[in-house]
Amino acid sequence: MLREMAEVMELERAELGAAKQTVKAQGLTIEKLEHRLARLLRVQFGRSSEKMDIAQLRLMFEEVDAPEPANDDAPAASKAKPTRKAGTRAPIPAHIPRQTTQHLPEPCDCGGNETVICEDVTEVLDYVPACFRVLRHVRPRVACRSCETIRQAPAIDLPLPKVMASSALLAHLVVSRFVDHQPWHRQSVILRRQGVEIDRDVMGRWSRKLAWLMAPLGERLLSYILEAPKIHGDETPVTLLQGEDGSHTAYFWVYLRDCRSSGDMSPPAVAFRFTTGRGGKHPAAHLAGYRGYLQADGYAGYNALYHDPKTKAPRGVTEVGCWAHARRKFTDILEKNPSPVAAEAVVRISLAVSRGERAFRFTFGKQMLLRDALDRC
Numbered sequence: 001m002l003r004e005m006a007e008v009m010e011l012e013r014a015e016l017g018a019a020k021q022t023v024k025a026q027g028l029t030i031e032k033l034e035h036r037l038a039r040l041l042r043v044q045f046g047r048s049s050e051k052m053d054i055a056q057l058r059l060m061f062e063e064v065d066a067p068e069p070a071n072d073d074a075p076a077a078s079k080a081k082p083t084r085k086a087g088t089r090a091p092i093p094a095h096i097p098r099q100t101t102q103h104l105p106e107p108c109d110c111g112g113n114e115t116v117i118c119e120d121v122t123e124v125l126d127y128v129p130a131c132f133r134v135l136r137h138v139r140p141r142v143a144c145r146s147c148e149t150i151r152q153a154p155a156i157d158l159p160l161p162k163v164m165a166s167s168a169l170l171a172h173l174v175v176s177r178f179v180d181h182q183p184w185h186r187q188s189v190i191l192r193r194q195g196v197e198i199d200r201d202v203m204g205r206w207s208r209k210l211a212w213l214m215a216p217l218g219e220r221l222l223s224y225i226l227e228a229p230k231i232h233g234d235e236t237p238v239t240l241l242q243g244e245d246g247s248h249t250a251y252f253w254v255y256l257r258d259c260r261s262s263g264d265m266s267p268p269a270v271a272f273r274f275t276t277g278r279g280g281k282h283p284a285a286h287l288a289g290y291r292g293y294l295q296a297d298g299y300a301g302y303n304a305l306y307h308d309p310k311t312k313a314p315r316g317v318t319e320v321g322c323w324a325h326a327r328r329k330f331t332d333i334l335e336k337n338p339s340p341v342a343a344e345a346v347v348r349i350s351l352a353v354s355r356g357e358r359a360f361r362f363t364f365g366k367q368m369l370l371r372d373a374l375d376r377c
Contacts (some may be wrong), residue, residue: 001267023034064279092125139153146349159213164208184200184201184204185200192374218271222255222271222286224269225269226289228260228266230294231255231257232257232258232296233294233302234254234296235253237278248276250274251275253272253274253275253282253283254270254271255271255273255286273286280300280303280304290316290317291316292317292318294306294317295318295321296319296320298325302319305316306319323349323352330342
């Protein structure tokens with residue numbers, strides 16, 4: 001009987017140990033899910049910025065070998081240049097054309113000679129509404145009686161043949177659509193107010209033809225970007241409407257060349273590529289043949305650029321991390337648990353980012369001097 005009781009107790013101990021392990025695992029799962037839920041709620045309803053009060057975070061740890069940073073929420077330019085006095089008006093930019101109208105007073109009643117001793121000038125910013133005009137290209141047919149021939153100048157070269165739109169109008173429509181985010185329907189309504197009827201479907205067809213014409217420029221732009229020793233890459237989701245089939249999540253891939261911080265004053269450039277998916281095959285195709293540094297987030301789709309998926313051998317693209325994405329991980333920890341280690345990481349990363357943003361406004365030589373001065377602080 002004692003043996004049976006011992007076996008029962010041993011079995012109960014084993015079950016209790018297993019139950020404790022289950023509770024521990026469930027607790028970790030709950031903590032992980034709570035952390036993920038808090039992050040999703042913050043993304044959906046919280047602040048879009050990760051800026052935090054660095055001074056408050058510094059109280060969570062004692063030893064930080066860095067100068068006191070400025071509040072990220074305060075205007076950073078307030079120390080770089082003097083602010084205008086309250087109530088003063090910003091001058092109208094000098095590059096805007098001036099139209100002068102002189103207002104003379106009524107002649108003096110005495111009839112004597114009058115001399116201008118000074119003048120007061122008031123400048124008012126005016127707006128000339130855009131207007132349409134019709135460009136008439138007339139090509140007379142000229143007959144030569146001696147040669148018995150008829151001659152005529154060649155037809156003009158239009159961006160889109162058989163389209164009643166000049167290059168200026170086409171450029172205006174495309175810029176309004178893709179830079180100012182004016183839908184074709186809204187542009188059609190705006191043009192209708194001026195008596196011009198251009199259907200939105202027509203605008204869409206024009207834009208597709210222009211995209212085909214400008215495709216070589218897009219390829220050359222990406223080639224120019226890939227000539228840089230360092231580039232930046234990112235992808236952003238967009239909603240792709242598919243008519244009766246609803247919508248689908250597509251992606252814009254962005255590749256940036258901007259090496260001014262390293263003293264290379266080559267013009268910066270950015271290229272966009274559109275795909276209906278997010279697979280790693282897309283950046284691999286976009287950056288085929290590139291050799292250099294790629295600064296991107298931790299998305300696994302870029303991993304095939306850095307090393308061979310099977311052999312893990314390094315490839316020609318070197319991965320460069322992003323401080324903003326690294327800071328985001330520590331910010332997520334602080335949202336749930338006020339960890340001094342995470343607070344110190346956020347402070348140090350914020351200081352580094354702030355220094356880089358301040359140094360970026362200067363030339364390369366001044367950047368080096370500023371960085372040396374900040375490092376000695």
